[in-house]
Amino acid sequence: xxxxxxxxxxxxxxxxxxxxxxxxxxxxxxxxxxxxxxxxxxxxxxxxxxxxxxxxxxxxxxxxxxxxxxxxxxxxxxxxxxxxxxxxxxxxxxxxxxxxxxxxxxxxxxxxxxxxxxxxxxxxxxxxxxxxxxxxxxxxxxxxxxxxxxxxxxxxxxxxxxxxxxxxxxxxxxxxxxxxxxxxxxxxxxxxxxxxxxxxxxxxxxxxxxxxxxxxxxxxxxxxxxxxxxxxxxxxxxxxxx
Amino acid sequence: xxxxxxxxxxxxxxxxxxxxxxxxxxxxxxxxxxxxxxxxxxxxxxxxxxxxxxxxxxxxxxxxxxxxxxxxxxxxxxxxxx
Amino acid sequence: xxxxxxxxxxxxxxxxxxxxxxxxxxxxxxxxxxxxxxxxxxxxxxxxxxxxxxxxxxxxxxxxxxxxxxxxxxxxxxxxxxxxxxxxxxxxxxxxxxxxxxxxxxxxxxxxxxxxxxxxxxxxx
Numbered sequence: 356x357x358x359x360x361x362x363x364x365x366x367x368x369x370x371x372x373x374x375x376x377x378x379x380x381x382x383x384x385x386x387x388x389x390x391x392x393x394x395x396x397x398x399x400x401x402x403x404x405x406x407x408x409x410x411x412x413x414x415x416x417x418x419x420x421x422x423x424x425x426x427x428x429x430x431x432x433x434x435x436x437x438x439x440x441x442x443x444x445x446x447x448x449x450x451x452x453x454x455x456x457x458x459x460x461x462x463x464x465x466x467x468x469x470x471x472x473x474x475x476x477x478x479x480x481x482x483x484x485x486x487x488x489x490x491x492x493x494x495x496x497x498x499x500x501x502x503x504x505x506x507x508x509x510x511x512x513x514x515x516x517x518x519x520x521x522x523x524x525x526x527x528x529x530x531x532x533x534x535x536x537x538x539x540x541x542x543x544x545x546x547x548x549x550x551x552x553x554x555x556x557x558x559x560x561x562x563x564x565x566x567x568x569x570x571x572x573x574x575x576x577x578x579x580x581x582x583x584x585x586x587x588x589x590x591x592x593x594x595x596x597x
Numbered sequence: 598x599x600x601x602x603x604x605x606x607x608x609x610x611x612x613x614x615x616x617x618x619x620x621x622x623x624x625x626x627x628x629x630x631x632x633x634x635x636x637x638x639x640x641x642x643x644x645x646x647x648x649x650x651x652x653x654x655x656x657x658x659x660x661x662x663x664x665x666x667x668x669x670x671x672x673x674x675x676x677x678x679x
Numbered sequence: 680x681x682x683x684x685x686x687x688x689x690x691x692x693x694x695x696x697x698x699x700x701x702x703x704x705x706x707x708x709x710x711x712x713x714x715x716x717x718x719x720x721x722x723x724x725x726x727x728x729x730x731x732x733x734x735x736x737x738x739x740x741x742x743x744x745x746x747x748x749x750x751x752x753x754x755x756x757x758x759x760x761x762x763x764x765x766x767x768x769x770x771x772x773x774x775x776x777x778x779x780x781x782x783x784x785x786x787x788x789x790x791x792x793x794x795x796x797x798x799x800x801x802x803x804x
Contacts, residue, residue, distance in 0.1 A: 364710055369707060369710045369711050370707055370711075371708075373703045373704075373706050373707040373710070374703070376703060376706070377699055377700060377702075378701040380699050380703075381695065381696065381699055384695050384699070385692075385695065388655035389769060394737075394759050394761065396737070396759030396760055396761040396762075397759070398755055399760060399761060400745065400754045400759075401754070402757075402762065403745075403754045403760075404753070404754060408747070409746060410648070410745070410746045410747075411745035411746065411748040411754060411757065412745060412746075412760045412763045412764050412767065413647045413648075415760045415761055415764040416764040416767065420764060420765075423673075423765075423768070424768060427768040427771075427772060429776050430775070431771065431772060434772070434775035434776055434778065434779045435778075437782070438775075438778050438779050438782045439778075441782040441783060441785075442785070442786070443783050478651075485746065486648045486650075486651050486744075486746065487651055488648070488650065488767075489770040490652060490767060490768065490770075490771045491648075491651050491652050491655055494652075494655045494656055494659075494771070494774075495655055495775075498655070498659055498660060498661065501660070501663055524669055527688055532776075547694055550689045552760070554747065555747060555748075569701065574771065577775070578660065578774075579709075581664070581775070581778045582660075582663070582664070584782075585664055585667040585778070585781075585782075586666060586667060588667070588668075588785065593804050598681065598685065599684070599685060599686030599740070600683075600685060600686070600690050600693060600765050601681065601684050602710060603690060603693055603694070603697075604684075604693050604697075605800065607693060607694075607697030607698075608697075609725065610697070610701060610727075611697065611700055611701055611704065614701055614704050614705070614724050615704060617720055618705075618707065618708035618717070618720070618724070620703060620719060623714065623716050625718065626716075626720055627716070627720065630720045630723060630724065631720075632699075633723075633724055633727050634727065637727050637730065637731060640731055640734075640735070641730075641731075642785060643738075643760070644734050644735055644737075644738040644764045645738060645742060645743055645744040645758045646734050646738075646744065646758070646766075647744050647746070647761050648763055648764075648767055649730070649734060649766050649767055649770070652767050652770045652771065653770060656770050656771065656773075657727070657770070657773050659772050660774060661723070661773075661777055662782060663780065664763070664774070664777065664778050665716070665719075665720075665777075668781040668782075668784070668785055669716050670796050671759070672716065672784070672785065672788045675733070675779060
């Protein structure tokens with residue numbers, strides 16, 4: 356009884372603390388006149404016609420703030436290797452699972468897999484024309500692999516191909532940035548021809564679709580590896596318990 | 598009118614988030630967390646950010662829920678009484 | 680009577696109050712919950728609140744999404760693309776960091792059979 360009362364007291368104190376912090380934050384933020392100041396986005400929007408991409412978010416991600424995307428991709432790589440390090444220690448000895456999933460899932464996954472991958476590729480290569488791009492399309496491709504793994508758990512991805520694709524796309528990104536440095540004197544310079552008149556066509560924008568396709572390959576392979584490790588974790592545990 | 602839509606979506610997200618935190622069942626908590634992502638997709642679409650809405654639809658409601666559910670399949674489902 | 684709701688200042692007021700409430704709901708969850716998975720869920724709720732805050736404060740009534748199409752030929756009257764680009768990458772990082780934290784939780788559960796942070800005393804001696 357005493358313990359329960361103490362627990363309730365702790366909850367009340369913590370919720371009061373949260374409310375007090377919320378009120379102080381609101382008091383600070385209410386004084387800001389949010390719709391008056393100019394931002395760096397206005398400058399980017401004015402310059403955006405020169406990059407010949409129809410989607411301004413894409414040109415900010417890959418061109419104006421492209422060096423941030425390099426760092427972001429590095430963080431993604433480190434997190435993926437952390438997941439692999441944590442979850443792969445018990446998997447090296449895992450046996451084959453003789454478990455058959457349901458018939459509907461098996462047939463449905465075969466039908467849907469190609470459509471989902473096609474949709475992912477469409478999102479990646481139309482990243483400079485419509486909403487979407489490398490990050491979203493890569494994750495859509497990873498969900499296709501999630502469906503495939505749910506249907507037949509015996510399957511395993513070829514880690515050689517995944518590692519090759521992941522490291523080659525990462526290196527090609529840096530290489531594209533360095534070629535831009537040597538030819539245009541700025542990092543990630545747009546060295547391919549990008550006439551402004553071609554805006555809105557599939558082949559336009561110079562290096563911007565190339566960079567987004569590389570990012571799409573990298574994100575897709577990393578997310579597929581994460582999904583594979585999480586699914587294999589479960590099936591290993593089932594064999595171990597039986 | 599758009600302000601009312603934003604207000605009601607925020608109210609729905611806050612209710613769902615409170616449910617996700619206060620629920621005792623872990624699976625229920627994860628499924629309610631998916632509702633937070635779904636409400637965020639609607640709000641990002643209203644805020645004229647279709648790129649972010651697409652990303653949140655794929656990740657917030659799709660893959661992160663899948664990763665959560667795969668991860669908690671063999672941990673304890675009920676929260677321990679303390 | 681309801682034209683009041685179409686004002687940009689009102690919409691920003693709603694966004695600030697709503698997203699900060701969501702943020703501190705997540706904060707309360709991190710402070711009070713004991714299960715590792717529930718703590719990760721609270722963490723993600725805080726993350727969602729930040730995304731809504733950043734994107735929402737750069738929305739003004741009458742602006743359109745920063746994408747050209749057949750009827751829209753110039754980059755004028757558009758919302759700010761920089762917060763959208765930053766949040767886009769942050770969401771993807773959020774998923775990878777979530778997977779990393781969850782893998783730590785799974786490994787801890789496999790080693791000890793517990794998921795409760797109030798009983799974590801392996802390093803006490």
